[in-house]
Amino acid sequence: MKLLKRVLILLLIVIAVVVYFNYTKLNIISGYASKNMASSVFVAGRSTESITQYDNNVPLIKLAETEVDNSIKQASSSVYGFMERQSVYREGLGTVLINNDYDPNKFTLKPNRNKVSDTIPYPYGQANPRDTVFPEIDIDQLNKAVAIAFSNPEVQKTRTVLILYKGHLVTENYIDGFTKDTPVLGWSMAKSVLATCYGILEHQGKLGMDWPAPIAEWKQDERKDITLNHLLRMQSGLEWEEDYTKISDVTKMLFLDSDMTKAQKGKKAVAKPTEIWNYSSGTTNLLSGILRQQFRSHQEYLDFPYSALIDKIGMYSMVMEADIAGNYVGSAYAWASTRDWARFGQLYLDKGLWNGEQLFNTAWVEYITEPTPHSDGTYGAHFWLNAEGRYPDVPKDLFSCNGHEGQYVFVIPSKELVIVRTGLAQDPLFDVNTFLSEVVKSVQ
Known part of the structure:
Protein backbone atom coordinates (compact mmCIF):
# COMPACT_ATOMS: atom_id res chain seq x y z
CA MET A 1 0.00 0.00 0.00
CA LYS A 2 2.86 2.39 0.85
CA LEU A 3 4.47 1.60 -2.52
CA LEU A 4 1.21 2.37 -4.32
CA LYS A 5 0.89 5.69 -2.51
CA ARG A 6 4.45 6.59 -3.42
CA VAL A 7 3.81 5.71 -7.08
CA LEU A 8 0.64 7.82 -7.11
CA ILE A 9 2.42 10.76 -5.48
CA LEU A 10 5.27 10.46 -7.97
CA LEU A 11 2.78 10.30 -10.82
CA LEU A 12 1.02 13.44 -9.58
CA ILE A 13 4.35 15.21 -9.30
CA VAL A 14 5.25 14.22 -12.86
CA ILE A 15 1.87 15.43 -14.13
CA ALA A 16 2.26 18.71 -12.25
CA VAL A 17 5.73 19.27 -13.72
CA VAL A 18 4.54 18.46 -17.25
CA VAL A 19 1.58 20.82 -16.93
CA TYR A 20 3.78 23.57 -15.47
CA PHE A 21 6.37 23.47 -18.24
CA ASN A 22 3.78 23.01 -21.01
CA TYR A 23 1.14 25.40 -19.70
CA THR A 24 1.43 27.85 -22.60
CA LYS A 25 1.63 24.99 -25.08
CA LEU A 26 -1.62 23.56 -23.72
CA ASN A 27 -3.09 27.01 -24.18
CA ILE A 28 -2.13 26.96 -27.85
CA ILE A 29 -3.27 23.36 -28.41
CA SER A 30 -6.72 23.91 -26.98
CA GLY A 31 -6.88 27.34 -28.61
CA TYR A 32 -6.15 25.93 -32.06
CA ALA A 33 -8.64 23.10 -31.62
CA SER A 34 -11.37 25.47 -30.45
CA LYS A 35 -10.79 28.12 -33.12
CA ASN A 36 -10.49 25.66 -35.99
CA MET A 37 -13.60 23.77 -34.91
CA ALA A 38 -15.71 26.90 -34.48
CA SER A 39 -14.74 28.40 -37.83
CA SER A 40 -15.11 25.12 -39.70
CA VAL A 41 -18.61 24.66 -38.27
CA PHE A 42 -20.00 28.20 -38.25
CA VAL A 43 -18.20 29.66 -41.29
CA ALA A 44 -17.71 26.61 -43.53
CA GLY A 45 -20.84 24.76 -42.42
CA ARG A 46 -19.08 21.43 -41.93
CA SER A 47 -19.86 18.72 -39.39
CA THR A 48 -18.06 18.39 -36.05
CA GLU A 49 -17.44 14.72 -36.81
CA SER A 50 -15.58 15.49 -40.03
CA ILE A 51 -13.46 18.20 -38.40
CA THR A 52 -12.57 15.94 -35.48
CA GLN A 53 -11.68 13.04 -37.78
CA TYR A 54 -9.59 15.01 -40.26
CA ASP A 55 -8.77 18.67 -39.53
CA ASN A 56 -8.02 18.41 -35.80
CA ASN A 57 -6.68 14.86 -35.96
CA VAL A 58 -3.03 15.92 -36.07
CA PRO A 59 -0.20 15.59 -33.52
CA LEU A 60 -0.83 17.45 -30.26
CA ILE A 61 -4.07 19.07 -31.50
CA LYS A 62 -5.81 15.69 -31.36
CA LEU A 63 -5.15 15.65 -27.60
CA ALA A 64 -7.81 18.33 -27.19
CA GLU A 65 -11.43 17.48 -26.56
CA THR A 66 -13.85 19.90 -28.18
CA GLU A 67 -17.52 20.57 -27.60
CA VAL A 68 -19.74 22.69 -29.85
CA ASP A 69 -22.78 24.63 -28.70
CA ASN A 70 -24.81 25.42 -31.80
CA SER A 71 -27.38 27.43 -29.86
CA ILE A 72 -24.87 30.17 -29.02
CA LYS A 73 -22.39 29.39 -31.82
CA GLN A 74 -19.46 28.58 -29.60
CA ALA A 75 -16.77 25.87 -29.37
CA SER A 76 -14.82 24.94 -26.24
CA SER A 77 -11.66 22.83 -26.09
CA SER A 78 -9.40 21.55 -23.34
CA VAL A 79 -6.53 19.09 -22.99
CA TYR A 80 -7.45 16.41 -20.45
CA GLY A 81 -9.52 19.05 -18.69
CA PHE A 82 -6.69 21.58 -18.54
CA MET A 83 -6.64 25.02 -20.13
CA GLU A 84 -10.11 25.35 -21.60
CA ARG A 85 -10.31 27.82 -24.50
CA GLN A 86 -13.47 29.12 -26.14
CA SER A 87 -14.15 30.50 -29.60
CA VAL A 88 -17.30 32.40 -30.46
CA TYR A 89 -18.94 33.33 -33.74
CA ARG A 90 -19.55 36.98 -34.63
CA GLU A 91 -21.80 37.78 -37.58
CA GLY A 92 -19.77 38.97 -40.55
CA LEU A 93 -16.42 38.51 -38.79
CA GLY A 94 -16.20 34.75 -38.44
CA THR A 95 -15.08 33.27 -35.15
CA VAL A 96 -12.62 34.58 -32.60
CA LEU A 97 -10.64 32.85 -29.88
CA ILE A 98 -11.57 34.75 -26.75
CA ASN A 99 -9.72 35.63 -23.56
CA ASN A 100 -10.36 37.86 -20.54
CA ASP A 101 -10.30 40.95 -22.77
CA TYR A 102 -13.36 39.81 -24.71
CA ASP A 103 -16.56 41.75 -24.10
CA PRO A 104 -19.43 40.66 -26.38
CA ASN A 105 -21.20 43.95 -25.79
CA LYS A 106 -18.23 46.16 -26.60
CA PHE A 107 -17.74 45.32 -30.26
CA THR A 108 -20.88 45.02 -32.37
CA LEU A 109 -19.79 46.30 -35.79
CA LYS A 110 -19.76 44.07 -38.84
CA PRO A 111 -18.80 44.70 -42.47
CA ASN A 112 -21.49 45.75 -44.91
CA ARG A 113 -21.77 43.38 -47.85
CA ASN A 114 -23.03 44.06 -51.36
CA LYS A 115 -24.03 40.76 -52.93
CA VAL A 116 -25.84 41.11 -56.25
CA SER A 117 -27.06 38.51 -58.72
CA ASP A 118 -26.22 38.78 -62.41
CA THR A 119 -26.29 36.76 -65.62
CA ILE A 120 -22.54 36.88 -66.29
CA PRO A 121 -21.00 33.39 -66.51
CA TYR A 122 -18.51 32.33 -63.83
CA PRO A 123 -15.78 33.38 -63.02
CA TYR A 124 -16.69 36.98 -63.87
CA GLY A 125 -20.25 36.67 -62.60
CA GLN A 126 -22.68 34.54 -60.63
CA ALA A 127 -24.24 32.58 -63.52
CA ASN A 128 -23.20 29.04 -64.41
CA PRO A 129 -19.85 28.75 -66.22
CA ARG A 130 -19.99 28.72 -69.99
CA ASP A 131 -19.45 25.29 -71.54
CA THR A 132 -16.41 25.99 -73.69
CA VAL A 133 -14.18 23.63 -75.65
CA PHE A 134 -10.61 24.68 -76.34
CA PRO A 135 -8.90 22.69 -79.10
CA GLU A 136 -5.51 23.47 -77.57
CA ILE A 137 -6.47 21.71 -74.32
CA ASP A 138 -5.67 17.99 -74.14
CA ILE A 139 -8.57 16.86 -71.95
CA ASP A 140 -7.11 13.42 -71.30
CA GLN A 141 -3.87 14.97 -70.09
Missing part, protein backbone atom coordinates in the same frame (compact mmCIF):
# COMPACT_ATOMS: atom_id res chain seq x y z
CA LEU A 142 -5.80 17.48 -67.96
CA ASN A 143 -7.82 14.70 -66.36
CA LYS A 144 -4.59 12.81 -65.69
CA ALA A 145 -3.14 15.86 -63.94
CA VAL A 146 -6.19 16.25 -61.73
CA ALA A 147 -6.15 12.53 -60.92
CA ILE A 148 -2.54 12.89 -59.76
CA ALA A 149 -3.63 15.51 -57.23
CA PHE A 150 -6.14 13.10 -55.70
CA SER A 151 -3.96 10.00 -55.85
CA ASN A 152 -2.67 8.55 -52.58
CA PRO A 153 -5.26 10.45 -50.52
CA GLU A 154 -3.80 9.36 -47.17
CA VAL A 155 -0.59 11.23 -48.00
CA GLN A 156 -1.51 14.05 -50.39
CA LYS A 157 -4.86 14.81 -48.70
CA THR A 158 -6.16 16.94 -51.57
CA ARG A 159 -9.69 18.23 -51.05
CA THR A 160 -10.43 20.42 -54.04
CA VAL A 161 -8.91 21.30 -57.41
CA LEU A 162 -10.15 23.86 -59.91
CA ILE A 163 -8.56 25.09 -63.14
CA LEU A 164 -9.40 28.17 -65.19
CA TYR A 165 -8.03 28.69 -68.70
CA LYS A 166 -8.43 32.03 -70.45
CA GLY A 167 -11.08 33.00 -67.92
CA HIS A 168 -13.13 29.82 -68.39
CA LEU A 169 -13.69 26.92 -66.03
CA VAL A 170 -12.20 23.83 -67.63
CA THR A 171 -12.34 21.41 -64.70
CA GLU A 172 -13.07 21.14 -60.99
CA ASN A 173 -13.10 18.23 -58.58
CA TYR A 174 -14.08 17.83 -54.92
CA ILE A 175 -13.85 15.06 -52.35
CA ASP A 176 -16.94 13.98 -50.43
CA GLY A 177 -18.05 16.66 -47.99
CA PHE A 178 -16.82 19.54 -50.15
CA THR A 179 -18.62 21.30 -53.00
CA LYS A 180 -18.15 24.37 -55.17
CA ASP A 181 -19.82 26.37 -52.38
CA THR A 182 -17.84 25.09 -49.36
CA PRO A 183 -15.67 27.83 -47.81
CA VAL A 184 -12.06 26.72 -47.33
CA LEU A 185 -9.60 28.33 -44.93
CA GLY A 186 -6.82 29.82 -47.03
CA TRP A 187 -4.44 30.31 -44.10
CA SER A 188 -1.60 32.49 -45.45
CA MET A 189 -3.35 33.00 -48.78
CA ALA A 190 -5.07 35.74 -46.77
CA LYS A 191 -1.78 37.66 -46.90
CA SER A 192 -2.19 38.17 -50.63
CA VAL A 193 -5.75 39.41 -50.14
CA LEU A 194 -4.63 41.92 -47.50
CA ALA A 195 -1.77 43.10 -49.74
CA THR A 196 -4.19 43.66 -52.61
CA CYS A 197 -5.98 46.26 -50.48
CA TYR A 198 -2.73 48.24 -50.60
CA GLY A 199 -2.59 47.89 -54.36
CA ILE A 200 -6.12 49.26 -54.61
CA LEU A 201 -5.35 52.23 -52.35
CA GLU A 202 -2.24 52.97 -54.41
CA HIS A 203 -4.36 52.91 -57.58
CA GLN A 204 -6.74 55.35 -55.92
CA GLY A 205 -3.82 57.67 -55.17
CA LYS A 206 -4.22 57.35 -51.40
CA LEU A 207 -0.80 55.91 -50.52
CA GLY A 208 2.55 54.91 -51.98
CA MET A 209 4.72 51.89 -51.34
CA ASP A 210 7.71 54.10 -50.53
CA TRP A 211 5.84 55.78 -47.67
CA PRO A 212 7.42 55.33 -44.22
CA ALA A 213 5.38 53.01 -42.04
CA PRO A 214 3.15 55.28 -39.93
CA ILE A 215 4.21 53.85 -36.56
CA ALA A 216 4.75 56.50 -33.92
CA GLU A 217 6.94 54.23 -31.79
CA TRP A 218 9.44 53.90 -34.63
CA LYS A 219 9.99 57.59 -35.35
CA GLN A 220 12.87 58.07 -32.93
CA ASP A 221 14.94 54.93 -33.55
CA GLU A 222 16.47 52.84 -36.33
CA ARG A 223 13.03 51.58 -37.40
CA LYS A 224 12.07 55.00 -38.77
CA ASP A 225 13.36 54.04 -42.24
CA ILE A 226 11.00 51.05 -42.65
CA THR A 227 8.58 51.64 -45.52
CA LEU A 228 5.36 49.96 -46.63
CA ASN A 229 7.40 48.32 -49.37
CA HIS A 230 9.75 46.78 -46.82
CA LEU A 231 6.80 45.37 -44.90
CA LEU A 232 5.08 43.97 -47.97
CA ARG A 233 8.33 42.29 -48.97
CA MET A 234 9.09 40.91 -45.49
CA GLN A 235 12.42 42.75 -45.47
CA SER A 236 11.90 45.22 -42.64
CA GLY A 237 14.78 43.81 -40.62
CA LEU A 238 12.57 43.39 -37.57
CA GLU A 239 12.95 40.46 -35.21
CA TRP A 240 10.34 37.70 -35.64
CA GLU A 241 10.13 33.93 -35.15
CA GLU A 242 7.68 32.14 -37.47
CA ASP A 243 7.63 28.62 -36.02
CA TYR A 244 4.37 26.75 -35.61
CA THR A 245 5.94 23.70 -33.93
CA LYS A 246 6.57 25.48 -30.62
CA ILE A 247 5.75 28.52 -28.55
CA SER A 248 6.98 31.30 -30.81
CA ASP A 249 6.10 34.82 -31.88
CA VAL A 250 3.52 33.60 -34.37
CA THR A 251 1.77 31.06 -32.13
CA LYS A 252 1.59 33.51 -29.24
CA MET A 253 0.10 36.12 -31.57
CA LEU A 254 -2.55 33.85 -33.06
CA PHE A 255 -3.62 32.11 -29.86
CA LEU A 256 -2.99 34.60 -27.07
CA ASP A 257 -3.16 38.18 -28.38
CA SER A 258 -6.30 40.32 -28.32
CA ASP A 259 -4.86 42.82 -30.82
CA MET A 260 -2.70 40.99 -33.35
CA THR A 261 -1.53 44.19 -35.05
CA LYS A 262 0.80 44.89 -32.11
CA ALA A 263 2.91 41.71 -32.11
CA GLN A 264 5.39 42.83 -34.78
CA LYS A 265 5.19 46.52 -33.91
CA GLY A 266 7.09 46.07 -30.65
CA LYS A 267 9.94 44.00 -32.07
CA LYS A 268 13.45 45.42 -32.28
CA ALA A 269 15.42 45.76 -35.49
CA VAL A 270 18.04 43.05 -36.02
CA ALA A 271 19.10 44.37 -39.44
CA LYS A 272 18.58 47.38 -41.64
CA PRO A 273 15.68 47.29 -44.12
CA THR A 274 16.49 45.15 -47.22
CA GLU A 275 19.48 43.45 -45.52
CA ILE A 276 17.56 40.27 -44.71
CA TRP A 277 14.34 38.55 -45.73
CA ASN A 278 12.34 37.05 -42.87
CA TYR A 279 8.83 35.66 -43.40
CA SER A 280 6.56 37.12 -40.73
CA SER A 281 2.83 36.75 -40.14
CA GLY A 282 3.20 39.51 -37.58
CA THR A 283 4.20 41.87 -40.39
CA THR A 284 0.98 41.16 -42.28
CA ASN A 285 -1.14 41.84 -39.21
CA LEU A 286 0.82 45.03 -38.63
CA LEU A 287 -0.11 45.99 -42.20
CA SER A 288 -3.74 45.24 -41.32
CA GLY A 289 -3.43 47.73 -38.48
CA ILE A 290 -1.83 50.30 -40.79
CA LEU A 291 -4.66 49.73 -43.24
CA ARG A 292 -7.12 50.55 -40.47
CA GLN A 293 -5.32 53.87 -39.92
CA GLN A 294 -6.17 54.90 -43.50
CA PHE A 295 -9.85 55.30 -42.66
CA ARG A 296 -11.74 57.75 -40.50
CA SER A 297 -13.82 55.09 -38.78
CA HIS A 298 -13.66 51.46 -37.85
CA GLN A 299 -16.72 50.80 -39.98
CA GLU A 300 -14.99 52.16 -43.10
CA TYR A 301 -12.03 49.86 -42.43
CA LEU A 302 -14.29 46.83 -42.05
CA ASP A 303 -16.16 47.67 -45.25
CA PHE A 304 -13.18 48.46 -47.48
CA PRO A 305 -11.83 44.97 -48.38
CA TYR A 306 -15.35 43.91 -49.34
CA SER A 307 -16.49 47.00 -51.21
CA ALA A 308 -13.20 47.57 -53.05
CA LEU A 309 -12.22 43.95 -53.75
CA ILE A 310 -14.07 40.94 -52.39
CA ASP A 311 -17.67 41.77 -53.29
CA LYS A 312 -16.48 43.76 -56.30
CA ILE A 313 -15.33 40.53 -57.98
CA GLY A 314 -18.16 38.39 -56.63
CA MET A 315 -16.27 36.49 -53.92
CA TYR A 316 -19.45 36.36 -51.89
CA SER A 317 -18.45 33.27 -49.92
CA MET A 318 -15.37 34.99 -48.51
CA VAL A 319 -15.21 35.83 -44.82
CA MET A 320 -12.22 37.66 -43.38
CA GLU A 321 -12.02 36.93 -39.67
CA ALA A 322 -11.07 39.57 -37.12
CA ASP A 323 -9.32 39.53 -33.76
CA ILE A 324 -10.91 40.62 -30.48
CA ALA A 325 -9.97 44.25 -31.21
CA GLY A 326 -11.74 44.13 -34.57
CA ASN A 327 -8.65 43.96 -36.82
CA TYR A 328 -8.67 41.65 -39.81
CA VAL A 329 -6.25 38.77 -39.22
CA GLY A 330 -4.70 39.19 -42.65
CA SER A 331 -1.95 36.72 -41.87
CA ALA A 332 -4.13 33.64 -41.77
CA TYR A 333 -7.89 33.87 -41.41
CA ALA A 334 -9.72 34.23 -44.74
CA TRP A 335 -12.32 31.71 -45.89
CA ALA A 336 -13.69 31.31 -49.41
CA SER A 337 -15.00 28.63 -51.72
CA THR A 338 -12.60 27.11 -54.23
CA ARG A 339 -14.45 28.92 -57.01
CA ASP A 340 -14.02 32.23 -55.23
CA TRP A 341 -10.33 31.66 -54.57
CA ALA A 342 -10.04 31.11 -58.33
CA ARG A 343 -11.76 34.45 -58.99
CA PHE A 344 -8.98 36.10 -57.00
CA GLY A 345 -6.38 34.37 -59.16
CA GLN A 346 -8.20 35.42 -62.32
CA LEU A 347 -8.17 39.04 -61.17
CA TYR A 348 -4.38 38.84 -61.08
CA LEU A 349 -4.14 37.01 -64.39
CA ASP A 350 -6.17 39.91 -65.85
CA LYS A 351 -3.84 42.44 -64.15
CA GLY A 352 -6.54 44.01 -62.02
CA LEU A 353 -9.17 44.47 -64.73
CA TRP A 354 -12.59 43.09 -63.76
CA ASN A 355 -15.63 43.46 -65.98
CA GLY A 356 -14.28 46.69 -67.42
CA GLU A 357 -13.12 48.23 -64.14
CA GLN A 358 -9.44 48.54 -63.23
CA LEU A 359 -9.18 47.71 -59.51
CA PHE A 360 -5.42 48.17 -59.23
CA ASN A 361 -2.69 49.37 -61.58
CA THR A 362 -1.41 46.88 -64.13
CA ALA A 363 2.05 47.71 -62.78
CA TRP A 364 0.95 46.33 -59.40
CA VAL A 365 1.31 42.79 -60.78
CA GLU A 366 4.86 43.61 -61.84
CA TYR A 367 5.50 44.95 -58.36
CA ILE A 368 4.23 41.93 -56.42
CA THR A 369 6.08 39.52 -58.75
CA GLU A 370 9.45 41.28 -58.55
CA PRO A 371 11.73 38.95 -56.54
CA THR A 372 12.64 40.28 -53.11
CA PRO A 373 16.39 40.24 -52.36
CA HIS A 374 17.56 37.38 -50.12
CA SER A 375 14.41 35.31 -50.77
CA ASP A 376 16.18 33.16 -53.41
CA GLY A 377 13.63 34.27 -55.97
CA THR A 378 10.75 32.67 -54.05
CA TYR A 379 9.00 35.79 -52.74
CA GLY A 380 7.75 39.06 -54.14
CA ALA A 381 5.38 41.32 -52.19
CA HIS A 382 3.07 39.03 -50.22
CA PHE A 383 3.03 36.56 -53.14
CA TRP A 384 5.24 33.53 -53.78
CA LEU A 385 7.28 33.19 -56.98
CA ASN A 386 8.90 30.63 -59.23
CA ALA A 387 11.48 33.08 -60.56
CA GLU A 388 14.45 30.86 -59.70
CA GLY A 389 12.78 27.58 -60.61
CA ARG A 390 11.49 26.46 -57.24
CA TYR A 391 9.23 24.24 -59.34
CA PRO A 392 11.73 23.23 -62.05
CA ASP A 393 9.23 21.85 -64.56
CA VAL A 394 6.84 24.79 -64.38
CA PRO A 395 7.09 28.17 -66.18
CA LYS A 396 9.13 30.67 -64.19
CA ASP A 397 6.49 33.37 -64.52
CA LEU A 398 4.25 31.46 -62.10
CA PHE A 399 3.27 33.33 -58.96
CA SER A 400 0.97 32.19 -56.20
CA CYS A 401 -0.86 32.63 -52.92
CA ASN A 402 0.30 29.88 -50.55
CA GLY A 403 -1.26 28.75 -47.28
CA HIS A 404 -0.56 26.26 -44.48
CA GLU A 405 -1.33 22.61 -45.26
CA GLY A 406 -1.19 23.15 -49.00
CA GLN A 407 -3.69 25.84 -49.91
CA TYR A 408 -2.63 27.29 -53.25
CA VAL A 409 -3.83 29.73 -55.90
CA PHE A 410 -1.35 29.46 -58.79
CA VAL A 411 -1.30 31.99 -61.64
CA ILE A 412 0.69 31.14 -64.78
CA PRO A 413 0.42 34.10 -67.19
CA SER A 414 2.36 32.44 -70.04
CA LYS A 415 -0.20 29.62 -70.10
CA GLU A 416 -3.23 31.80 -69.17
CA LEU A 417 -3.93 29.41 -66.29
CA VAL A 418 -5.30 29.81 -62.79
CA ILE A 419 -5.03 26.66 -60.67
CA VAL A 420 -6.49 26.24 -57.20
CA ARG A 421 -5.67 23.33 -54.93
CA THR A 422 -6.76 22.96 -51.29
CA GLY A 423 -6.09 20.17 -48.82
CA LEU A 424 -4.38 19.09 -45.62
CA ALA A 425 -0.85 18.41 -46.86
CA GLN A 426 1.69 20.62 -48.58
CA ASP A 427 4.87 20.20 -50.58
CA PRO A 428 6.63 17.74 -50.53
CA LEU A 429 3.81 15.42 -49.33
CA PHE A 430 1.73 17.02 -52.04
CA ASP A 431 4.07 17.13 -55.03
CA VAL A 432 3.43 20.61 -56.40
CA ASN A 433 5.99 20.43 -59.22
CA THR A 434 4.60 17.19 -60.66
CA PHE A 435 0.98 18.31 -60.39
CA LEU A 436 1.58 21.68 -62.01
CA SER A 437 3.83 20.33 -64.73
CA GLU A 438 1.17 17.79 -65.70
CA VAL A 439 -1.45 20.55 -65.88
CA VAL A 440 0.86 22.69 -68.02
CA LYS A 441 1.39 19.77 -70.40
CA SER A 442 -2.34 19.78 -71.15
CA VAL A 443 -2.07 23.21 -72.81
CA GLN A 444 -0.70 22.65 -76.30
